Amino acid sequence: MTAEDGTAPRVTRRRARTRANLLDAAFAVFAAKGFGRVSIEEVCEAAGYSRGAFYSNFATLDELFFALYRERADLIAGQVADALAQDGPGLDVPASVDRVAEVLLLDVDWLLVKTDFLVHAARDPAVAQALLDHRARLREAVADRLGRARGHTELPAALGDADGAARAVVAAYDGVTTQLLLDKDVDAARGWLKQLLTALLTDGSGAPG
Numbered sequence: 364m365t366a367e368d369g370t371a372p373r374v375t376r377r378r379a380r381t382r383a384n385l386l387d388a389a390f391a392v393f394a395a396k397g398f399g400r401v402s403i404e405e406v407c408e409a410a411g412y413s414r415g416a417f418y419s420n421f422a423t424l425d426e427l428f429f430a431l432y433r434e435r436a437d438l439i440a441g442q443v444a445d446a447l448a449q450d451g452p453g454l455d456v457p458a459s460v461d462r463v464a465e466v467l468l469l470d471v472d473w474l475l476v477k478t479d480f481l482v483h484a485a486r487d488p489a490v491a492q493a494l495l496d497h498r499a500r501l502r503e504a505v506a507d508r509l510g511r512a513r514g515h516t517e518l519p520a521a522l523g524d525a526d527g528a529a530r531a532v533v534a535a536y537d538g539v540t541t542q543l544l545l546d547k548d549v550d551a552a553r554g555w556l557k558q559l560l561t562a563l564l565t566d567g568s569g570a571p572g
Contacts, residue, residue, distance in 0.1 A: 382420045385410045386431050394472035398428055398479040429493065432480045435473055436497035442466040443501060447508035454508065460560045467536055468553045474540050498533060505529035509564075519564070528564065535559045 388410035392401050403424055407417050421427040446462035484491040506529035522528040536556065543552035 378419070381412060381416055385412065385417060385420060385427065386434060389427055389431055390435070390472065390476060393428065393431070393479065394475045398476070398483060428480070428483070429490065432476070432497075433493060435476070436500075439466065439473070440497065440500040440504060444504040444507075447504060456564050457557075457561055459508070460557050460564070463532075464553050464556045464560070468540070468543065468549055468556060471543065471547055471549065474544055478544060502526065502529040502533055505532050522563070531563050532560060535563060 385406060389401075389406045392405055392409050396405075401424070403414060403417055406424070406427070407414055410416075417427075421430065443463055443466055446466050447459055449459075449462065480490070480494060484494045506525040509525035509528050519528075522531055539552050539556045539559065542555075543549065
């Protein structure tokens with residue numbers, strides 16, 4: 364059979380769907396039990412597939428976990444960039460902070476999976492690099508937006524340049540999500556993150572400049 368009779372595209376789409384379903388099922392299982400406590404069989408059972416389907420897409424559970432993290436991390440980095448792109452040349456700090464907080468704090472399950480990935484990364488330099496790359500993309504999205512707002516919106520001098528401010532934003536997020544993982548209070552964490560980021564980016568005045 365050739366691609367011209369329609370068979371090959373269907374196979375490609377089916378495999379892509381199988382891979383996506385495995386990743387979705389793995390996300391739920393990892394969030395519930397934690398990476399290191401999950402077997403390939405559990406992922407297959409949750410997804411409704413055989414081990415053969417698993418091995419046609421991933422060589423190991425580590426490879427699946429790595430792919431899952433990259434997929435979700437890329438999605439969130441893109442969402443942050445989109446949330447920050449909605450203002451004009453100036454930067455409406457409170458409005459931008461609201462949008463970013465909504466994107467970053469909606470999913471406690473993602474934070475559980477990300478924390479597992481952090482622990483895994485601490486023991487594996489290759490995995491650590493993937494985590495560093497994701498954090499760099501988040502910082503770059505924030506720094507790019509803050510940099511484009513310079514001249515319209517002043518940043519606190521203590522933060523230095525836009526990159527310094529972006530690092531402060533990511534550090535604030537890290538601190539707030541630690542508490543969120545413990546108490547699971549999304550509303551409180553979102554409110555605290557909004558207050559903290561607004562204070563960071565506006566010298567605590569609640570308004571730009």
